[in-house]
Amino acid sequence: MLKQQNVPRHVAIIMDGNGRWAQRQGEARVFGHHSGATRVREVVETAGNMGVDYLTLYAFSEENWRRPDEEVSALFSLLITYLKGEVERLHENGVRLKSIGNIDRLPVDCQEWLKHVEVRTANNQGLTLVLALSYGARSDIVRACQSLAADVKNGLLDPSQIDEALLHSRLSTSLLPEPDLLIRTSGEQRLSNFLLWEMAYTEFYFTQVHWPDFSKEDFAAALSVYAERERRFGGLITP
Numbered sequence: 001m002l003k004q005q006n007v008p009r010h011v012a013i014i015m016d017g018n019g020r021w022a023q024r025q026g027e028a029r030v031f032g033h034h035s036g037a038t039r040v041r042e043v044v045e046t047a048g049n050m051g052v053d054y055l056t057l058y059a060f061s062e063e064n065w066r067r068p069d070e071e072v073s074a075l076f077s078l079l080i081t082y083l084k085g086e087v088e089r090l091h092e093n094g095v096r097l098k099s100i101g102n103i104d105r106l107p108v109d110c111q112e113w114l115k116h117v118e119v120r121t122a123n124n125q126g127l128t129l130v131l132a133l134s135y136g137a138r139s140d141i142v143r144a145c146q147s148l149a150a151d152v153k154n155g156l157l158d159p160s161q162i163d164e165a166l167l168h169s170r171l172s173t174s175l176l177p178e179p180d181l182l183i184r185t186s187g188e189q190r191l192s193n194f195l196l197w198e199m200a201y202t203e204f205y206f207t208q209v210h211w212p213d214f215s216k217e218d219f220a221a222a223l224s225v226y227a228e229r230e231r232r233f234g235g236l237i238t239p
Contacts, residue, residue: 006227008180010054011047012195012202017186017210030074035212037082046216048093048127050223054176055129058194062102062136076110083113087120094126100172101135130176137196144170173198181226185211203229
């Protein structure tokens with residue numbers, strides 16, 4: 001068991017490899033997404049039990065809209081099934097659900113279920129589960145800059161007042177602490193337009209394990225590796 005001071009407060013995960021996992025078994029890509037959904041429950045419960053405060057899952061990126069319509073439709077159907085089936089379990093476990101991204105672009109029934117679960121779990125004090133849906137970090141930064149530019153144009157803000165803290169306050173992640181640890185499954189080693197501003201000093205953990213095979217033991221192993229890291233944030237560690 002890790003000491004609490006060594007547990008990352010905020011873990012972000014790129015849940016990669018569902019489609020490739022399925023294809024290697026001779027199944028359709030959608031089968032991989034269904035199998036991966038079962039891992040979400042396990043990882044959410046494990047994160048809460050290990051003392052993680054925030055868990056952000058990259059569930060659907062802006063770029064994912066380019067996938068075949070059949071796959072996109074199946075992904076949103078799976079999301080609704082997850083929300084319907086997990087809302088009471090999340091609530092009973094004290095988990096609070098949040099979402100970031102261009103939520104207005106999602107199918108209406110997805111938006112309604114997200115809102116329902118967010119309201120149902122709003123007062124919970126345990127793990128905060130954040131679903132990044134139709135999310136792109138570059139777009140989020142652009143929208144933040146547009147917001148600041150509008151305030152400057154309307155005389156509400158002087159350009160000299162704009163600093164990192166003010167820009168951060170306009171991002172969809174403004175109420176979240178910066179991620180301490182990023183986990184990406186399936187062997188890929190890139191950020192894929194995920195939390196680019198927020199991960200300036202995040203520790204990265206890449207694993208060859210595909211998301212449908214990513215177990216609570218794999219999650220615990222990632223946190224154990226994190227606990228051995230020295231985080232200097234650009235400074236030096238005093239001997």
